[in-house]
Amino acid sequence: MLNKTSLLKKPKPLFSILYCLLILFCSHCAFRPSGTLSHYDSYFPHESNTNPIPKGKIRTTFLGTTSILLDDGETQILTDGFFSRPSLWKTAFSKIESNPSTVQSVIDKAKIERLKAIFVCHSHYDHVMDAPLVAKQTQAKLFGSSSTLNVGLGAGLNQKQMEKFQPGKPIQIGKFTITVLESKHTPPFRIFGKTNATDPNHPNIESPLIPPVKATDYIEGGTFDFFIQHGKNKILIKSSTNFVEGALDKAKVDVLFLGIAQLSLQPIPFQEKFYEQTVQTTKPKLLIPIHWDNFFKPLSVPLEPNLQLGDDFESNMKYILKRTQDDKVEVQLLQGFETIDLF
Numbered sequence: 001m002l003n004k005t006s007l008l009k010k011p012k013p014l015f016s017i018l019y020c021l022l023i024l025f026c027s028h029c030a031f032r033p034s035g036t037l038s039h040y041d042s043y044f045p046h047e048s049n050t051n052p053i054p055k056g057k058i059r060t061t062f063l064g065t066t067s068i069l070l071d072d073g074e075t076q077i078l079t080d081g082f083f084s085r086p087s088l089w090k091t092a093f094s095k096i097e098s099n100p101s102t103v104q105s106v107i108d109k110a111k112i113e114r115l116k117a118i119f120v121c122h123s124h125y126d127h128v129m130d131a132p133l134v135a136k137q138t139q140a141k142l143f144g145s146s147s148t149l150n151v152g153l154g155a156g157l158n159q160k161q162m163e164k165f166q167p168g169k170p171i172q173i174g175k176f177t178i179t180v181l182e183s184k185h186t187p188p189f190r191i192f193g194k195t196n197a198t199d200p201n202h203p204n205i206e207s208p209l210i211p212p213v214k215a216t217d218y219i220e221g222g223t224f225d226f227f228i229q230h231g232k233n234k235i236l237i238k239s240s241t242n243f244v245e246g247a248l249d250k251a252k253v254d255v256l257f258l259g260i261a262q263l264s265l266q267p268i269p270f271q272e273k274f275y276e277q278t279v280q281t282t283k284p285k286l287l288i289p290i291h292w293d294n295f296f297k298p299l300s301v302p303l304e305p306n307l308q309l310g311d312d313f314e315s316n317m318k319y320i321l322k323r324t325q326d327d328k329v330e331v332q333l334l335q336g337f338e339t340i341d342l343f
């Protein structure tokens with residue numbers, strides 16, 4: 001007769017060890033960068049201009065994720081300004097808030113000294129979290145959605161230093177004319193069973209968001225692109241990997257800053273439509289990929305590609321490089337604090 005206990009499935013020791021090794025191996029891979037930057041060395045300009053900006057030129061400095069500083073020598077404007085970059089551990093397991101000394105060190109290192117406006121593309125923490133503090137520390141005006149303004153109010157920013165932007169209505173800042181365009185967030189994804197999709201019943205931050213708060217308390221609140229004109233030069237800053245069909249039909253540009261996060265994780269037809277609705281529609285001479293770096297690491301060390309946990313930098317770049325080669329569009333990557341003259 002069979003002993004009853006022998007019928008219970010006891011995990012075999014070898015199987016348990018292999019299973020544990022597999023889990024360790026997978027998590028080890030997940031926390032590794034999703035690409036090797038040295039493969040793209042020739043796409044980095046490896047030059048940082050420190051000379052005064054010649055009249056009529058526009059200098060840009062990349063400050064990670066979708067934080068882009070534009071400077072014509074008289075006026076600076078900035079998108080997002082996410083500089084604190086709390087660690088993955090902190091972001092996942094505790095409340096987060098801006099780090100004033102980190103923010104100030106970035107302001108100093110990037111020579112943000114005549115900043116007049118900050119434009120926030122959406123109100124997830126990796127875009128909006130530090131914008132109110134950057135505004136406070138530089139006296140710049142914060143432009144954003146109602147959700148962004150609630151982040152500003154929660155951080156104690158004076159209402160007079162904030163303005164809700166209206167898509168389609170140009171805003172003049174020095175010689176820069178900024179038109180905000182309705183856009184769409186990168187398709188939602190799941191991580192450890194959690195989704196970053198917006199709850200349709202709560203699409204906006206409805207009241208002042210007083211930090212510290214959980215990362216998930218930063219609700220998208222709409223996603224926007226920025227079409228920027230300066231004299232005859234035109235720039236589009238598109239932070240998210242998505243599009244509103246036809247929204248960029250009239251936005252021919254010289255330089256396109258293009259969010260490429262998770263591009264290759266989307267179905268092929270999406271990738272093709274995204275490329276068509278962005279690069280092929282705006283016809284830039286120069287494309288600068290953005291939102292490719294691991295924002296759980298500080299800006300004080302060289303940027304690394306997003307983690308394998310949620311992205312595939314290598315495949316994103318392969319796709320972009322192949323398509324732009326066919327279309328004869330120049331591509332440049334920028335390291336953190338790297339600066340180039342666009343025109």
Ligand SMILES: [Zn+2]
Nearest residue numbers: 122124185220
């Ligand atoms: Zn987002």
